[in-house]
Amino acid sequence: MSHKVLVYAEVRNGKLKSTSGETLAEARKMMGGKTENIHAVLLGEGCEQHAKTLATFGASKIYVVDAPETNTYQGEPTIQAIDQIIKKNGYTVVIGPGSPTGRDFFPRLAIRNNGAMLTDVVGFQLEGETIVADIPMYLGKCSKQAVSNAPTTFITLRPNVRPSEVADANAQPSVEKFSCSFDASKITAKVVEVRKGSSERPDLTEASIIVSGGRAIANKDNFKILFECADVVHGSVGASRAAVDSGYAPYDMQVGQTGKTVNPNLYVACGISGSIQHLSGMRTSKCIVAINTDADAPIFQKADYGIVADLFQAVPILTREFKKMTE
Numbered sequence: 239m240s241h242k243v244l245v246y247a248e249v250r251n252g253k254l255k256s257t258s259g260e261t262l263a264e265a266r267k268m269m270g271g272k273t274e275n276i277h278a279v280l281l282g283e284g285c286e287q288h289a290k291t292l293a294t295f296g297a298s299k300i301y302v303v304d305a306p307e308t309n310t311y312q313g314e315p316t317i318q319a320i321d322q323i324i325k326k327n328g329y330t331v332v333i334g335p336g337s338p339t340g341r342d343f344f345p346r347l348a349i350r351n352n353g354a355m356l357t358d359v360v361g362f363q364l365e366g367e368t369i370v371a372d373i374p375m376y377l378g379k380c381s382k383q384a385v386s387n388a389p390t391t392f393i394t395l396r397p398n399v400r401p402s403e404v405a406d407a408n409a410q411p412s413v414e415k416f417s418c419s420f421d422a423s424k425i426t427a428k429v430v431e432v433r434k435g436s437s438e439r440p441d442l443t444e445a446s447i448i449v450s451g452g453r454a455i456a457n458k459d460n461f462k463i464l465f466e467c468a469d470v471v472h473g474s475v476g477a478s479r480a481a482v483d484s485g486y487a488p489y490d491m492q493v494g495q496t497g498k499t500v501n502p503n504l505y506v507a508c509g510i511s512g513s514i515q516h517l518s519g520m521r522t523s524k525c526i527v528a529i530n531t532d533a534d535a536p537i538f539q540k541a542d543y544g545i546v547a548d549l550f551q552a553v554p555i556l557t558r559e560f561k562k563m564t565e
């Protein structure tokens with residue numbers, strides 16, 4: 239038996255989420271670089287516009303479910319649509335993002351298919367036909383390997399732990415329009431509204447530059463200097479759990495094991511010591527800059543550039559330099 243893979247490509251507010259490239263890259267790695275048995279599914283009216291991008295990421299066929307029932311995320315219609323595609327085409331592996339959406343519907347989809355569910359996975363590969371997934375445990379201090387030989391395995395890949403890579407920039411999409419028959423009697427819950435967070439800044443999980451503050455920020459108002467710095471470069475602002483627990487920043491800014499996992503091009507850690515729980519949420523950042531008064535702070539072992547300084551002096555200088563670069 240050789241595996242047949244279906245990737246759920248998440249679209250939100252008409253935009254393709256970056257997790258689509260990540261999940262397709264990991265699927266390609268599992269399939270030894272071969273793409274003929276890697277397909278993807280897009281849901282919602284007008285979603286076909288993203289087919290070309292998915293093709294470049296290595297999806298050799300893209301199902302387009304252009305149905306109004308799936309415009310905003312709705313659990314049951316999403317499950318019904320993907321379930322019908324799986325059953326009609328015999329997929330053995332179904333992969334999606336470990337985003338709030340993926341975490342919501344993948345387990346239910348797995349149950350409906352009597353499949354195995356591997357959640358919060360950071361990587362997976364094949365040993366023979368067996369799927370072997372790496373799953374972090376004990377706050378990232380160690381990881382376990384979970385194996386599945388089930389006829390259908392469902393996997394949610396943690397966002398931002400692996401880069402998305404273009405497989406073929408010139409790939410042309412092969413699109414199959416898929417018409418679903420929705421069973422309205424099973425749709426017992428409906429999402430009526432999705433409220434965006436108050437911030438106009440990019441979502442932390444999608445931001446390419448993040449300036450984060452820790453306990454050393456000392457109060458809510460002092461976060462202002464981080465916002466000023468991030469705004470110059472259209473970045474976002476994150477926080478350590480100590481800063482969140484102290485009430486300096488809201489929980490949706492928390493980076494780390496029990497917060498968000500981020501993967502920006504630049505992560506500036508200001509007054510953050512570098513605990514294992516914080517590092518597990520940002521260690522894949524392409525470039526890490528740490529500002530800390532303590533030259534022995536653990537964050538410096540992970541940082542590409544370290545600045546031993548008071549953040550209240552260093553951050554305004556950084557902001558000024560960013561301004562010069564963008565003027």
Ligand SMILES: Cc1cc2nc3c(=O)[nH]c(=O)nc-3n(C[C@H](O)[C@H](O)[C@H](O)COP(=O)(O)OP(=O)(O)OC[C@H]3O[C@@H](n4cnc5c(N)ncnc54)[C@H](O)[C@@H]3O)c2cc1C
Pocket residue numbers: 377451452453454477478479480481492493494495496497498508509510511512513514515516519529530531532535547548549550
């Ligand atoms: C189950 C569990 C889950 C957790 N999940 C998370 C998580 O998701 N995210 C997370 O961040 N933490 C998490 N933690 C907490 C984590 O263990 C640390 O306590 C936390 O990350 C520390 O935050 P901090 O670095 O801001 O504070 P501290 O460790 O107190 O570090 C403050 C740093 O600021 C420096 N400093 C002081 N003054 C200045 C100044 N003026 N300028 C520059 N530097 C200065 C100090 O030298 C120090 O290094 C978790 C813990 C547990 C037990």
